[in-house]
Amino acid sequence: MLTSWKLLRLHALLLFFSCRHINAETTDRTPLPLVPISPLPTDARSIVLKGESHTEMVELLSPVNLALECSWTGNQNKPQNITGFWRKDGREIENSHVTVQLKDEQYTLRRMFHIISEENLGNYSCMFEREAKVDFVLSAPQIGEVRDKPIVSYVGDSVVFACKMEETKPKPRTWYWYKANGTDRVQIVAAAEPHRYEIINREGKTQLMVHNLTEADSGLYYCGAVYPISTTVGHIELQVITLYEPLKPFIAIVVEVTILVAVILLCEKCRSKKKDTAGDGINDQTNTLTQTENHGSEGSSMRQRKV
DSSP states (O other): OHHHHHHHHHHHHHHHHHHHHHHHHHHTOOOOOOOOOOOOOEEEEEEEEOSSEEEEEEEOSSOEEEEEEEEEOOOSSOOSEEEEEEEETTEEOTTOOEEEEOBTTBEEEEEEEEEOSGGGOEEEEEEETTTEEEEEEEESOOOBSOOOSOEEEETTOOEEEEEEOOTTSOOOSEEEEEEEETTEEEEOOGGGOTTTEEEEEETTEEEEEEOSOOGGGOEEEEEEEEOSSOEEEEEEEEEEEOTTTTHHHHHHHHHHHHHHHHHHHHHHHHHHHHHHHHHHHHHHHHHHHHHHHHHHHHHHHHHHHHO
């Protein structure tokens, strides 16, 4: 009995120390370190304005802290202080009004902007009163050699679309193709329909091949150059026609000529009928006059005989 009691006490002590060990491990566990966030790079653009307005194109590849600075040489009066403020896409930026002092014969306005996504791109304007402004148009690198005129092809044929960046511009990470579907854009996945679509991407350019064209393939196609900050989009229009489409103007001309010839012949026929009718009338009048003259001659002869 005594031995059983000692064993029970031993089990209780072991259970107590094991629970303390578990609690100690739980409370003393070191939290996982936070992943450090690298700061955004910094860039700057500055413009000296000597007139009333200027537009500066700024192409960005990735998120950045961008300092925009514009200096204005002022007007003829050149007051000591003027009011300056900023706008984005035509709307005034809140709390951007500042007093700008004349220094070194010019006014300088500077502001830092955090450009971290596509929503932050757009037209940033620094305003000096209502007299002068500088527009900074922020965008991803734009696609060059965009085709203005539509591509015309025939039903059953194949067509190749191409988009490319200028050699002096940075190459995009990748390319995407879309087709307009009403107000939306539907991405074209070549692997889903390999017998219809083929996409070839080569750094600064891309090609989309569409096979077995139908009239439903007509519409707008968009190529997208993907950059970390945004996707630049260009568009190409396609018109798919049947083989009879080029003959329509010729057929229309033939129909017009046929109608014109028919009208001319009808007019000539009517004119001939009128001439014939007029000729018959003249003959009748001539015959009547002849008969009258003959009767007159016979009457005069008869009178001479009676005398």
